[in-house]
Amino acid sequence: xxxxxxxxxxxxxxxxxxxxxxxxxxxxxxxxxxxxxxxxxxxxxxxxxxxxxxxxxxxxxxxxxxxxxxxxxxxxxxxxxxxxxxxxxxxxxxxxxxxxxxxxxxxxxxxxxxxxxxxxxxxxxxxxxxxxxxxxxxxxxxxxxxxxxxxxxxxxxxxxxxxxxxxxxxxxxxxxxxxxxxxxxxxxxxxxxxxxxxxxxxxxxxxxxxxxxxxxxxxxxxxxxxxxxxxxxxxxxxxxxxxxxxxxxxxxxxxxxxxxxxxxxxxxxxxxxxxxxxx
Ligand SMILES: [Mn+2]
Numbered sequence: 001x002x003x004x005x006x007x008x009x010x011x012x013x014x015x016x017x018x019x020x021x022x023x024x025x026x027x028x029x030x031x032x033x034x035x036x037x038x039x040x041x042x043x044x045x046x047x048x049x050x051x052x053x054x055x056x057x058x059x060x061x062x063x064x065x066x067x068x069x070x071x072x073x074x075x076x077x078x079x080x081x082x083x084x085x086x087x088x089x090x091x092x093x094x095x096x097x098x099x100x101x102x103x104x105x106x107x108x109x110x111x112x113x114x115x116x117x118x119x120x121x122x123x124x125x126x127x128x129x130x131x132x133x134x135x136x137x138x139x140x141x142x143x144x145x146x147x148x149x150x151x152x153x154x155x156x157x158x159x160x161x162x163x164x165x166x167x168x169x170x171x172x173x174x175x176x177x178x179x180x181x182x183x184x185x186x187x188x189x190x191x192x193x194x195x196x197x198x199x200x201x202x203x204x205x206x207x208x209x210x211x212x213x214x215x216x217x218x219x220x221x222x223x224x225x226x227x228x229x230x231x232x233x234x235x236x237x238x239x240x241x242x243x244x245x246x247x248x249x250x251x252x253x254x255x256x257x258x259x260x261x262x263x264x265x266x267x268x269x270x271x272x273x274x275x276x277x278x279x
Contacts, residue, residue, distance in 0.1 A: 010129040011039035014257040014266070015136060017229035018074065018098040019044065020053025021095060022274035025063060029255050029268040036266075042257075043126055045229040046074025046138030046184065046243070049099065052250045052274055055080070056098040059113045071120040074138035074230060075184040078169070079160075081118055087166040093276075118162055122183045123154035128260035132225055139230040140186030143193070143216035147224055171201035186213050187231055201233045214242045227258060236265065250276055 014033055019026050033040050048062060048071065049055035060067050080096055082088035084103050090096055105112035124136045125147065127138045135147055137154075145153070157176045160168055168177035172195070181195060188203070188210045190194040196210040203212050212234075213219075225241045232248035237255055247267065251256040254267040 006247070011037060011041055012262060013041045013043060013126060013128060013260045015045055015134075015227045015245060015260060016128075016257045017045060017247065017255065018047040018232070018249065019049075019052070019255065020047055020076065021049055021055035021058055022249050022255060022270060023052075023057040023061065024271045025053035025249055025255045025268055025274045026058055027273065029045060029257060029266070030061075030065075032268065033257055033266060040068070042069040043124065043136055043138055044069065044071045045057070045227060046072045047076045047229060047246075048074075048095050050076030050096065051079050051276055052275075053095060054274075056102060056113070057094060059099070059117065063111065063113075063116055068125070070124060070140055071117075072136055072138055073117070073120050073122050073125055075180075077117060077120070078180065079183060080116065081161070082166060082169055084114055085166055087169055121154055122180070123150050124158055125151060126260065130261050133250040135221060135224055135226040138184045138228070139226050140182060140213040140228055141221050141226060142182045142186075143179065143189070143190075143213065143219035143220070143221075144218050145182075150221070154183060157183075185230070188212050192243045203234070210241075214239050214244075227260075236267075250274065253274050 019130045044062060048058050062071060079088055080099060098142055103114050125133050126136055127133050141150055157179045160176045168174040171177035172181045187198050190196045191209050199206050199210050227243050227245060229246040231244055232246045232251060234244050234245045237244045243258055245256045245257045245258050247254040249270045252270050257266045
């Protein structure tokens with residue numbers, strides 16, 4: 001994590017947090033990272049879309065990066081796919097209409113965000129240029145799951161998603177639905193390890209019986225380097241080998257990129273045209 005640049009063998013990989021339709025800020029961040037190194041690679045840890053003003057443009061820009069960019073699905077990306085599949089309703093403030101209006105490719109053989117997005121994984125093991133494997137997810141990792149279990153569960157959920165079966169969606173009694181809740185929405189657990197998903201703010205405002213997932217004692221992946229986004233109220237925080245990188249760009253915070261090999265962060269303040277009012 002702290003290896004000097006001279007020991008790196010390949011281009012650096014930047015993990016980028018929740019873009020949420022902030023297209024202008026994303027372009028500025030990508031331009032500045034490519035200025036540092038034209039060969040930079042990127043992993044987006046979910047929530048490309050929703051809330052911000054230009055979700056469709058974000059999808060197109062990330063697709064235009066080709067093999068240089070990988071994407072993990074977040075809860076808002078799943079929500080967009082669910083609205084398109086007519087198993088969820090668009091909410092005021094999602095600002096997903098332009099995506100939904102362009103959901104059918106024309107001509108049929110051309111690129112379409114639906115097929116592109118539903119192929120993206122829900123967890124990724126990404127080695128940095130020094131060979132250290134990082135576990136990347138949108139929201140969190142269950143404390144009783146090993147790295148292997150995370151990847152197997154993520155693959156099972158992906159398979160279900162691509163089959164067009166949505167019966168797992170928002171249903172934590174379904175094993176794939178529970179995986180989705182953990183990987184894309186997790187913040188805290190109650191003392192009995194049930195999900196405490198009513199607590200979305202900063203942990204300092206939580207009751208003592210609720211614990212952030214990354215602080216659960218004896219978490220199986222605690223010795224494994226990992227990155228997540230999703231938690232704007234928590235902000236950019238390192239806890240042992242885990243780093244949380246959602247600094248609330250769409251609310252007027254920063255869009256953060258974290259360099260896997262160098263351990264550096266690069267942040268761009270939200271541009272005024274991307275910012276939404278927080279009510
Ligand atoms: Mn999220």
